[in-house]
Amino acid sequence: xxxxxxxxxxxAVFLLLAGCASRQPAQTPAGPEMxxxxxxxxxxxxxxETMERGxxxxxxxxxxxxxxxxxxxxxxxxxYEVHSDGTAGKLDGFLAIWxxxxxxxxxxxxxxxxxxxxxxxxxxxxxEGDRFVNDYDSTAAGKTTRWRDTFRFTPAGHTLVAxxxxxxxxxxxxxxxxxxxx
Numbered sequence: 305x306x307x308x309x310x311x312x313x314x315x316a317v318f319l320l321l322a323g324c325a326s327r328q329p330a331q332t333p334a335g336p337e338m339x340x341x342x343x344x345x346x347x348x349x350x351x352x353e354t355m356e357r358g359x360x361x362x363x364x365x366x367x368x369x370x371x372x373x374x375x376x377x378x379x380x381x382x383x384y385e386v387h388s389d390g391t392a393g394k395l396d397g398f399l400a401i402w403x404x405x406x407x408x409x410x411x412x413x414x415x416x417x418x419x420x421x422x423x424x425x426x427x428x429x430x431x432e433g434d435r436f437v438n439d440y441d442s443t444a445a446g447k448t449t450r451w452r453d454t455f456r457f458t459p460a461g462h463t464l465v466a467x468x469x470x471x472x473x474x475x476x477x478x479x480x481x482x483x484x485x486x
Contacts, residue, residue, distance in 0.1 A: 334379040337403040341382050341410070344436065344457055345373040349483035355392050360468070360478055365392030371483055377402075386416075401429065412438050429453075461485050 333339035348370065355365040369388025376383045384399040397416030404411045409430050415423040427440025436455040441448050450469035455462050461484040467475035 331375040331379040333375060335403060337410070338375065338379055338382065340431070341401060341403075341436070342373075342375050342379075344455070345382060345384060345462065346375065348372050348486040349461060350486055351386075351388055351481055351483045353388060353390070353392065353395075353479055353481045355479050356477055358476075358478065361392065363391075366390045367392050367395060369395070370486075376400075399426070404428070410438075412440070427451075 333342050349372075351367075351369050351371055353367040353369075355361040357364040367388035367390035369386065371384060371386050373382060373384040375381070381400050381402045384401065386395060386397050386399075388395045395416065397414060400413045401410050407428065409428040412426040412429050413423070414426045427438055429436060429438035431437075434457060436457075438453040440451050440453075442451050443449075452467050452469075452475055454465045454467070456465070461482065464479075464481040464483065465477055466479040466481075467477045470476045
């Protein structure tokens, strides 16, 4: 199935970047699922990322930056664009999230400033109560590991927690990003 998605993913990146090249007026969500997502994430945010010390980040680290999230492609896709820098290095990229009515889940596609693997599908996401959860697998050093990104929301912003499976089924927090609305 991944081979079938790769040509579509490349086309999605081209169309997304073409659409992001110029400022577009606010778009209307294409359905209730995108409306809920846009109400939670659309806007401009100041961010502070904290990397926990461990195998992935031996010295820990941090970044500060901005995120701009907006609907695109006729309200069918939310683009979550990230720009930050700090002791953990520079991060530029975006997430594209859209509702998949057949699967009744959100699909997630990401591109970051990683020269070896800049863009890829990043699993599926769903609402768990008032949290937005993205589960995906990532391979590093020949080992595939389960990851989870969880967005928690407050009136002033949101927190994104990136966690990794510790091989026992428990998730260990690696990165916490606090986002406050500008």
